[in-house]
Amino acid sequence: MSALLKINNVSGGYYKEDVIKGVSLDVEGGDFLVIIGPNGSGKTTLLRMATRVLPLRKGEIFYQDKNISAMALKEFCKRVAFVSQDISTGFSFTVMELVLMGRIPHLKRLQFEGKRDIEIATEKLFLTDTFSLKDKRIDELSAGERQRVIIARALAQEPQLLFLDEPTSHLDIGHQIQTLDLLKRLNLKNKLSIVMILHDLNLAGAYSNRIALLDKGVIFKEGTPEEVLTYQNIEAVYKTIVLVDKNPVTGKPNLLLVPGEK
Amino acid sequence: MYLKKRFIILFLLLGLAIIFGLVKGAVHIPLSDLLLKNNQAIFNLRLLRIVAAILVGSGLAVSGIALQAILRNPLAEPYLLGTSSGAGLAAVSAAILGLSRLYMPLAAFLGALASIILVYNLARERGMIADKSLILSGVIVSVAFSSIIVFLVSLFGNEAMHEMNWWLWGSLQVYDYKLLLLVAIPVILGICGIYLFAQDLNAISMGEEDAVHLGINTQAIKKILILITAIITASLICICGIIGFVGLIVPHMMRLVAGPNHKLLIPVTCLAASIFVVLCDLLSRTLFAPIEIPIGVITAIIGAPVFIILLKKGKRI
Numbered sequence: 001m002s003a004l005l006k007i008n009n010v011s012g013g014y015y016k017e018d019v020i021k022g023v024s025l026d027v028e029g030g031d032f033l034v035i036i037g038p039n040g041s042g043k044t045t046l047l048r049m050a051t052r053v054l055p056l057r058k059g060e061i062f063y064q065d066k067n068i069s070a071m072a073l074k075e076f077c078k079r080v081a082f083v084s085q086d087i088s089t090g091f092s093f094t095v096m097e098l099v100l101m102g103r104i105p106h107l108k109r110l111q112f113e114g115k116r117d118i119e120i121a122t123e124k125l126f127l128t129d130t131f132s133l134k135d136k137r138i139d140e141l142s143a144g145e146r147q148r149v150i151i152a153r154a155l156a157q158e159p160q161l162l163f164l165d166e167p168t169s170h171l172d173i174g175h176q177i178q179t180l181d182l183l184k185r186l187n188l189k190n191k192l193s194i195v196m197i198l199h200d201l202n203l204a205g206a207y208s209n210r211i212a213l214l215d216k217g218v219i220f221k222e223g224t225p226e227e228v229l230t231y232q233n234i235e236a237v238y239k240t241i242v243l244v245d246k247n248p249v250t251g252k253p254n255l256l257l258v259p260g261e262k
Numbered sequence: 263m264y265l266k267k268r269f270i271i272l273f274l275l276l277g278l279a280i281i282f283g284l285v286k287g288a289v290h291i292p293l294s295d296l297l298l299k300n301n302q303a304i305f306n307l308r309l310l311r312i313v314a315a316i317l318v319g320s321g322l323a324v325s326g327i328a329l330q331a332i333l334r335n336p337l338a339e340p341y342l343l344g345t346s347s348g349a350g351l352a353a354v355s356a357a358i359l360g361l362s363r364l365y366m367p368l369a370a371f372l373g374a375l376a377s378i379i380l381v382y383n384l385a386r387e388r389g390m391i392a393d394k395s396l397i398l399s400g401v402i403v404s405v406a407f408s409s410i411i412v413f414l415v416s417l418f419g420n421e422a423m424h425e426m427n428w429w430l431w432g433s434l435q436v437y438d439y440k441l442l443l444l445v446a447i448p449v450i451l452g453i454c455g456i457y458l459f460a461q462d463l464n465a466i467s468m469g470e471e472d473a474v475h476l477g478i479n480t481q482a483i484k485k486i487l488i489l490i491t492a493i494i495t496a497s498l499i500c501i502c503g504i505i506g507f508v509g510l511i512v513p514h515m516m517r518l519v520a521g522p523n524h525k526l527l528i529p530v531t532c533l534a535a536s537i538f539v540v541l542c543d544l545l546s547r548t549l550f551a552p553i554e555i556p557i558g559v560i561t562a563i564i565g566a567p568v569f570i571i572l573l574k575k576g577k578r579i
Contacts, residue, residue, distance in 0.1 A: 053474050077477030084472065090334060091467045091522035101465055105477035110458055112525070157476070 002065055004029045004161060004193055005050070005080075010059030012049050013217075018057060019045040021217040027161065032187045033195045034204040036228075037214030038238055043197045046214070047163050050195075051082045063161075077105040081154035083164040086146065089139040095149050096134040099124060102156025121156050128152040128182060144175035151182070162186075164196040168203070176200075180207050205229050205253045213237060229253040265526070272533040279540040283312045286544055288551040310442060312540055314434045314502055317442075319512070319539035320532040321449040321498050325491035326509035327516075327524065327531060328456050331467040332484050333393045339510035340495040343400045343488070347407035348377025349499040350430060354411050358418045367441060367500035370429075374496035377403055382488065391484055393470075431556030432505035434543045445497045452494040453532065459483060460524040467522065505539075505558045507565040512538060518572045538565075 003026035013019035019042045027033055035043050048054040050061055052068060061068045068076055081102070093101075102124070103117040113121075125131040128148040138146060147167060154162060164183070168176040184207055186192040198204045204211055205225040212222045215237045221228050231244050234255065247254040285293055287308060291301050322340050329338040341347075352373020353366055361369065384399035385391055428435070436442050456463075462483050465473040470480045495509075516531040542560040549555060 048471075051475060053471050073474070073479055074477035077475065082475040084475075087472060088334070088469045090336075091331075091517075093464070093468075093522050097464070097521075097523055098468075101468070101476055104461060104465055107461065109461075 003027060003062075004031075004064060005195075006062040006065075007046075007050060008060050008062065010046075010049060010056050010061060012054060012057040013045060014054075019217055020049065022059070023214075023217070023219055024059075025212055025219065025222065027193060027195055029160075029193055030187070030191055031193050031195070031210060032184065032208050033193075033210045033212065034208035035195065035197045035212045035214055036199070036201060036204050037220075041214040041237075042217040043214055044165055047082070047165055047195070047197060051080060051163055052076060074105045077157060077159075079159055080161045080163065081157040081159035083147075083150050083154045083162065083167050085166050085169055086143070087138070087150055089146075092137040092139045094134070095125070095130060095136055095138060095141070096121065098138055098149060099134075099153045099156050102153040105157055117156075120158065121152075124152040124155040127155065127186075143170040144172070144179075147171060147175070147179060148182075151179070155186070159192070161193045161195065164194065166197050166199060169199065176203065183207070201229060201234070201255050202247075202253075205255075206247065206250055225253050229255065269529075269533070272530065272537070276533055276537050276540070279537045279544075280312055283315070283540050283544050284308050286548050288547065306439075307437075310436045310439055311434045311543055313446070314436045314442060315539040315543045316536040317446055317449050318434065318498055318502055318505055319508060319535035319537075320453055321494045322505065322509035323512040323516075323531045323535035324453050324456050324528055325494050327513040327527060328459075328463060328487050328491055330513055331463040331524065332487055333397060334467060334469065335393065335397060336514065337510070338397070340491060341404075341504065341506070341509070342397065343492065344377035344381045344403035344407065345374040345492065345495045345499060346504045347404045347411065348380075349374040349496065350411050350504070351407045351414075352376070353429060354414055358414060370500040371496050374499050375492065377407060378488070378492040378496070390481060391488075396488075428556065429503035432503040432558040432561075433554070434502050434539075434546075434557055435554070436501055441501060445501050448493050448497045452490045452497075453528075455490045456487065457528050459487060460528055463487075463524040464522070467524075503558075505561060507558070507561040508535060508539060511561075511565040511569045515569055515572050 005027040007023060007025040009022050009024050011018045011021050023046060035046065037043050045054065049056055052073065063071065063076065063079065099121045100113050100117060103113055103121065107113065122131065125134055128151050130145065130148050130152055133141065133145060133149065138149065141149065147170065151167070168179055171179060180203060183194055187194050208225055210223065211225050211228040213220045213228050213233060220237050221233050229244060231242050234240065234242050241258045243256040243258060245254045245256060246252070281293065284296055284305065285291055287304070289304065291304065295301055296305055325340040326338065329340065329342060330336060349370040352369040356365055356369035381396065381399045381403050385396040387395065462473070462478050465476045465478050466480055466483065473480050512535040513531060516527055516534055520527050520530040542564060543557055546555045546557045546560045
């Protein structure tokens with residue numbers, strides 16, 4: 001069987017120079033793929049290209065063998081959803097209104113949300129533990145609550161593939177684990193494929209089945225957490241010395257930072 | 263249920279405002295005498311004004327809503343894209359060239375459209391419209407055109423200016439029902455057109471990239487909406503000149519009252535803005551009758567404090 005999403009030798013960027021330089025990456029159905037890499041390595045750019053926000057300059061991306069740039073945008077967004085770090089709160093929609101926006105790809109112009117859409121939105125609110133917030137305005141929420149609501153909206157699109165750009169960067173450790181546990185559950189139970197950017201290498205190792213390490217716009221190494229999270233790879237890309245240990249509970253790679261000054 | 267009640271209240275208020283608008287004026291005509299034959303001329307004139315007020319209110323306010331959402335800028339308003347100064351320049355030029363008054367609306371309409379086309383093309387970069395460049399180009403074109411207006415007026419004296427004064431501050435004095443009808447068609451179609459995009463406006467108001475992730479072709483929709491608001495504004499300018507504040511303040515007031523969901527916000531704003539402009543027009547012609555105060559002055563004087571009160575209360579009612 002071919003990959004769910006096939007990124008084939010793509011390049012692209014914002015100004016003259018390409019930020020992403022010939023990246024190929026396959027996402028298999030059921031993957032929990034985490035993209036790691038230093039600041040400026042092109043992680044977010046790659047995600048923006050894969051979700052059709054930024055046009056490709058070279059290469060192509062296939063979703064189930066269909067070139068994504070040839071798909072109708074709404075058809076694409078029924079299958080692929082995106083969760084950003086945060087959203088603008090300038091217009092104070094209620095949580096329910098926001099989550100219902102996730103139904104837009106499924107609605108025709110001027111078609112109002114029906115009973116079924118409200119049911120789906122409600123289900124996603126329960127799933128993300130945000131039902132009690134449904135009548136609150138998004139600018140009243142805490143960062144952790146808002147992140148869960150953004151995830152609920154993406155789930156309301158009923159995607160098969162979910163992209164997330166550092167979904168835990170504004171969250172405390174409690175909410176980080178809570179959010180990632182939720183995503184892992186969706187990944188295992190609902191067969192939702194996940195591609196996520198994370199900065200925390202230990203969390204990346206703990207939750208993913210595959211990791212792609214990006215450096216200067218190319219993939220430096222791709223494989224299982226054990227294959228990628230070695231001190232050699234990390235030192236080569238991050239220019240930082242780490243010790244790699246095993247998490248005594250999960251058995252996954254656990255990185256210890258070594259300060260340069262003592 | 264709750265919603266229906268509010269709509270009924272707004273409709274009742276609009277009805278009341280219309281009745282007031284018909285009864286009051288330089289001469290008071292009691293309700294019972296309104297339909298008498300010898301009052302028919304006054305009745306017709308006032309009715310035209312009220313229709314114009316409703317068109318102006320809904321057209322400007324809904325255009326303001328759309329522009330504020332697609333540019334995600336609270337200062338966006340229908341005249342932002344240079345329409346007012348473009349129309350003004352064309353109208354002043356027409357007056358100086360000695361064209362008949364009949365051609366004034368056409369000149370204004372063309373001037374408004376020309377300035378939007380200019381602003382739009384200035385802001386375009388590789389086929390994309392960046393919000394900031396659009397706003398900046400609008401401001402620059404407005405300033406440039408306004409200074410040319412002042413230049414022309416100071417060179418060619420008061421004749422042209424006298425003609426223009428009502429127009430630069432707005433007036434709903436409409437004598438020609440055919441022209442009003444001609445303007446009503448694009449304005450009403452335009453408002454309905456914007457409503458078709460209510461859902462897209464919700465998503466775009468959350469940010470353009472966010473909207474793309476929800477399957478919305480933001481670049482195309484932005485272009486369509488800028489075109490629609492331009493046609494509405496240009497049409498309205500040619501019958502009633504420039505009426506400030508309505509397109510800027512009423513959308514904000516209604517967002518505080520009805521929330522940011524455009525499916526509800528647009529119809530509520532149409533009603534509220536109509537009421538607002540009908541009443542402002544009533545004040546403009548009764549406060550110091552028979553002198554008429556430009557309606558733009560009234561909308562600003564009333565709009566500002568009402569808005570401040572709502573802003574301070576800071577919550578949905």
